Amino acid sequence: MSQAPSPLGTPVVRREGRDKVTGTARYAAEHTPPGCLYGRPVPATIARGRVDAVHADEVLALPGVHAVLTHHNAPRLKEPDDPILAVLQNGRVPHRGWPVALVVADTPEGARAGAEALRITYETDGHDVLLTEDHPGLYTPEIVNGGYPAVRERGDTDRAFVTAPVQVDATYSVGALHNHPMEPHATTARWDDDGHLTVHDSSQGSTTVRDSLATAFGLRPQQITAVSEHVGGGFGSKGTPRPQTVLAAMAARHTGRPVKIALPRRQLAAVVGHRAPTIQHIRLGAELDGTLTAIDHEIITHTSTIKEFVEQAAVPTRIMYGSTTSRTAHQVVALDVPSPSWMRAPGEAPGMYALESAMDELASALGMDPVELRIRNDPGIEPDSGRAFSSRGLAACLEKGAARFGWYDRDPRPASREEGPLLLGTGVAAATYPVYIAASSASAHAAADGSYRIRVNATDIGTGARTVLAQIAADVLATPVDNVRIDIGSSELPDAPLAGGSSGTASWGWSVHKACTLLLRQLRERTGPVPADGLTVTADTQQETAGQSPYARHAFGAHFAEVAVHSRTGEVRLRRMLGVFAAGRILNSRTARSQFIGGMTMGIGMALTESSTMDPVFGDYTENDLASYHVPACADVQEIEAHWIDEEDPHLNPMGSKGIGEIGIVGAAAAVGNAVRHATGIRLRSLPLTPDTLLPYLL
């Protein structure tokens, strides 16, 4: 075997790219088995109460309608692992938009017409949907999302704060946000005569879908095949199955025919999750030289009445900056709102907006450069745990970013640069994201012709999973990348965790690495040719991933942004943005750059355009389509660059990689907000920075 140069880190072209640019890549709703019916969920039109009556007969009389599923006739489920999946089990309406019926027809047009025509009456209870700072229902949960404790305290933070010579005391708020992947959530389900269920599901992990359906339907996992071959983005909202998966399986069982459900865009806001709004109170105390002595970060957020999901926004504050005292706490209230869930960098994205805005305020109060302030407080050990960092590249990212961006060319005084009616400014913010890793299994097969085949139930939601896994395998096997075939996206493959928490490549990759390493050993140990049917090795990383690392492991980054604020309209346009990241070893420079920039772009949306408003009267999010929920358009994204520093970290996984899918959004909104403050002198503490929020200060 000749020693090929390692493919790791090289810009290998996306494997499925050709299928995607030619339109042949098939997504969940693009499987239409013979006899397939179409399902359309009917959302509740009250915010709280019970279904009184469903006039299904009228709809069943419509041409082409096969079934109307309601809580009266839908298949009974065992208790699902996620309460959002317990649909059509009883008449309770926990929030507006909750599916209360499903119309199944032989065409999509028929299903839509049936769903529209379905008359439902309700018994309505009063509802409570507005998050306020002093809501009487607020309580401190035990843990927050990610399994972290809700409260951590070191030292006497109150005392340290009041005695600090320089203080920042501010409240920031981030409203609800929605993931809105371009592919709406969809499932095609069919049951075989032998009771085997097959679903094509738009999900971030089909092993998880299989297991979740097995729990809900009381099946053994082997009785279910879940396929997620191509997935049109998820950003957390497809992390675990959403109601359409269960509804499609129910409807297919009920009708005895395959059933396809593609959720209408306008239904997504209520049923697939959202980033919960946060009200964040931050107090920073510092010495005159900028050394932090007190950090206090308190989160107020909401969850639904059917499950407790607590956006862990204060958690990044536990690891960011050194301080002799620190307090981080979360409070939550259960409201009659849709269930919140993961949205790209849950916790870090909103939390770092607040912390990094506060750091900018502190720099202003100190008259200190904000890059310098952050480096001054860069801790040697993880402040919360006292553990050593496996690697911490924050200072390096700040320094490299500042140099590349031309940061020090700025006049630090606010509102000091004009260009006609435009006010120009620059801002910086730090980023961080934890290293997560989960156990995975994979198989590696050596064929007699010298080629290899890797099987692992990874999911490609746009990250380029196939490509990077092929690189990892090729690297171990010392073979050209093209000599490795990768099979992913089906629960028939070796079990693997979902694409989430920026952990996919590390988790799947480790099992691929291990399987390939074992295969290579067998190949080297044996004499004679590979047998005609090849050699296969299966490996899992249960052991390697069990237990906590003795090291604190996080990726870091720094964002630099330049904005132009129109002094007459309040319109903010991003001129350029530059991010530098320290995320271990970058395994594919091409796809990694795309992911970093993608995260930064979502951060631009968070900063400038995206917002979901809870309607207090009706209990739903008003911006429920893509005309009103403004994800950034092409014209919103001008010059944007992502760079990274080479980080050698031996405490991660055999590839030496940290996750990169989420860190790009973390801190991005703060950098933009800080740039707006620099441009205008106006410090706004809520997002997004739309003309209505800025203009009153500019007039």
Added chain:
Amino acid sequence: MDPSRGRDDGAQQPGATGDRSTLTLQINGTERTLTLDHRTTVLDALREHLGLTGAKKGCDHGQCGACTVIVDGRRANSCLLLAVAHDGAAITTVEGLADGERLHPLQEAFLDRDALQCGYCTPGQICSAVGMLGEAADGFPSHATARKAPASAPAPLDADEIRERMSGNLCRCGAYPRIVEAIEDVAL
């Protein structure tokens, strides 16, 4: 749904007053005759009746551009076009851009520049770019065109122009900078 086993009752030529009509679409150079519910959009006709799933349904309301195809030479949101109203139209979808195994230059450029991630908006982006280049060649201005630009010449496409003209195609993965580069590669 195989159109051959669709209901034929009530199916009539466009111009009739039933709720279904038989119509012909010229899809990627091939005539396809279908009997469709009047409610069926060009997008659903492609995806559910003809097995051409390249055009995507992202919003179904003309707000995302994932369904963009080229209709009689111009890009359009196929989710808002009723098939019955487009009897006889020539439609090019992403499946019709390549010349056999040879990719269209824009498809090639999208691959080269990694101008995609999840790929769901990609067919719409590419069809939109094809249409957009045609519009620019025909002198169509855009919101980014200078107010005093000459009104008769083809519109030169700098990055600002491309960004503005491509803003009807949303990409949640944030591939915009790469998409603009890919189009610049072909436009120049």
Added chain:
Amino acid sequence: MKPFGYLRARSAEEAVREHAAHPGALFLGGGTNLVDLMKLGVAAPDRLIDISRLPLDHVADTEDGGLRIGATVRNSALAAHHSVRTRYPALSQALLSGASGQLRNTATTGGNLLQRTRCAYFQDTSKPCNKRQPGTGCPALDSAQRDLAVLGHSTHCVATHPSDMAVALSALDATVHLHGPDGGRTVPATGFHRLPGDTPDRDTEIRPGELITELVLPPRPEGAASLYRKARDRASFAFALASVAAVLSVRGGRIEHAALAFGGLAHRPWRARTAEDLLRGAPATEETFERAVDAELAAARPLRENAFKVGLARNLAVDALAELAADS
């Protein structure tokens, strides 16, 4: 969406005749708003009369130097038309600031004029809306929404008209030509769209069964230049928070002709007659522009979350006038 019949009209007369015979019918142009509304359940015709292939796609000079624009001319073709770009740039710019390239290729002139509000309550059939269902109430009135009217609204409706094109047509003094069961008639663009009053279900003065056949622009006033400015939440592909179409001619430092219309502020394009009266004959100075625009906007009655629109519209208008004055 319930099943519906479909007829492709061969002439405007046939279209109007068919409609008279089937009052539940609607005319289908490009369909970019109508199909959208049908999918939402807001529009539920029992028949579509397709007028998109009628020979109404002309853009031609009138004898007096104006311009005739057929109702089925696509928005992108109109925006690109040489005469529009050179003589009525505000119209071209307004069209180009709206929607997306794809939508502009499909949307027609007549359809653009008849597009309906994007008020969230109007579009959601599970909620009350006086415009959609008279008498059910207006939840927008007390809502936290920003995209509502500050001028001319009533307790029955606070929606805004979404069209950019219509704002330019208002400032350019276009005339809308209609063909109906009783023959043809014309309505000035400034009077075509209505204020809501207590009948917000009626967006325009169009009568049942009438078809827009063409728009006519009068000759450009001598020496006048025009432009369109729009502010929005997103750099492209978003409805106006506020917009302005301005037409101005200046001679010897004094304003000869001035026309101003606002978008995003009211149930119809808001023609600023008060401002125009103060502009005409006055010196073309920043002070004049500010005084005139302020006088117009003194009538504004903002709602809970949209007071910013007044200042925004003011700045857009003053700057547009100043830019035109600087050019002349």
